[in-house]
Amino acid sequence: MSKASSAASGAVYPTVNARIYPSGGLDVLSRDEVARLRDASTGMHDLLRRCALAVLTTGSIADDPRAAQAQYPDFDIQVHQQDRGMRLDLSNAPAMAFVDGEIIRGVAELLFAVVRDLAFRAIELGDDGGRDLESTEGITDAVFGLLRNARILEPADPNLVVCWGGHSISRMEYDYTKHVGYQLGLRGLDICTGCGPGAMKGPMKGANVAHAKQRSRHPRYIGVTEPGIIAAESPNPIVNHLVIMPDIEKRLEAFVRIGHGIIVFPGGVGTAEEILYLLGILLREENAELPFPLIFTGPAASAPYFEQIDRFIRLTLGEAATSRYEIIIDDPAEVARKMIAGIRKVRSYRIEHKDSFFFNWSIGIPLAFQQPFVPSHEAMAALDLHKGRKPHELAADLRRAFSGIVAGNVKEDGMRRIDEHGPFEIHGDPEMMQSLDALLRAFVEQRRMKIEGEYKPCYRVVV
DSSP: OEEEEEEETTEEEEEEEEEEOOOSSOOOOOHHHHHHHTOTTTTHHHHHHHHHHHHHTTTOOOOOHHHHHHHOTTOEEEEEEETTEEEEEEEEEEGGGEETTEEOHHHHHHHHHHHHHHHHHHHHSSTTSOOOOSSHHHHHHHHHHHHHHTTOOOOSOSOEEEEEOOSSOOHHHHHHHHHHHHHHHHTTOEEEEOSSSGGGTHHHHHHHHHHHHTTOSSOOEEEEEOHHHHTTSOOOTTOOEEEEOSSHHHHHHHHHHHOSEEEEOSOOHHHHHHHHHHHHHHTSGGGTTOOOOEEEEEOGGGHHHHHHHHHHHHHHHOGGGGGGOEEEESOHHHHHHHHHHHHHHHHHHHHHTTOOSSSOOSSOOOGGGTSOOOOOHHHHHTOOOOTTSOHHHHHHHHHHHHHHHHHHHHOHHHHHHHHHHOOEEEOOOHHHHHHHHHHHHHHHHTTOSOSSSOOOOSEEEOO
């Protein structure tokens, strides 16, 4: 291993060169898999490089996906297949991922998770992979395959709670997420989040202490991300199972398929996107009787945030949508008790309907919620955001609107589109647009859009 340094914007960021060998979980790759990961012509090598750099800067709180690229412009990763296994050669890698010349074990595990998931994607989901990605059943099968390959699916009693919330939250809100995670951990529940900082880290941190107190032997802290957002939401250090889904839609489906209940903490547009995705699914007739505990919670100071979210849901999706969630303010223990009670109902339902505990096959997710949405200016302006539509149909387009704003805020492709063509324009029913504009303005005023610096809107709501 040799040391070097990388300069960006006048700052010097220490780097190292290293040769890494896997230790369980991913021991070998085929020659075809290695060739695809090294192929620059398809963009796969650049994708590997960006995701690997995000993992090597684990714990970073920057939410600009270009920051790490600017700090470590000379970083590179090469995958090599050997007769007895595989190795990774890192050039000009962030020194923060190493201690006394050795890569941090948790970082190494996440790094090999990146290689594993991108290799699976290149082969199984590539043009010649043979998978049907144009049908509901085919997409769900692909999600299952990715999760199984990542060893996320475990045949155990339901105990996995998905926690959603913002990466840019106040210290009070962050501490509250830890308290909730602690109460969940005391009751033997594992945690799954989007793997980043803020509300994605807090529940894992709290649960980690509780699991230690309860002497839990194999607690799971699952991080589910996707290539477009991993650089802006670098995995937090507590994640011990990382899976990189190909796009946001498969990421959202993964949350719903593996989670036994969901808790929503305060957040911004990404959290609103997740809420609309789930409600749009739960409001469909075939899912009406499906138990799925959904709790919105935060400290007392966050009560106005959830009141505004609740008003927006009632205006857009109708009063029926409110029956699918419960709002609990400033009571972590009650949140955990309610979640435990809800998961017991999930367990009974799965047994009665002969559904698996580790993957929710019963919930119906229509193709409109599964197909990748590319937020171009034309696509954003064409969204049908008008009253009179079925709630789940409107929810699908509202979800896309928020997804586009997320892309403009933190994803490289989206940020590039905004730089070239200006803000996205969002059109729709006047009353709905006024409510949307008020909600987005509140996010900006409460600094829920960006961790550092002033926020420049990537959108314009046309009222």
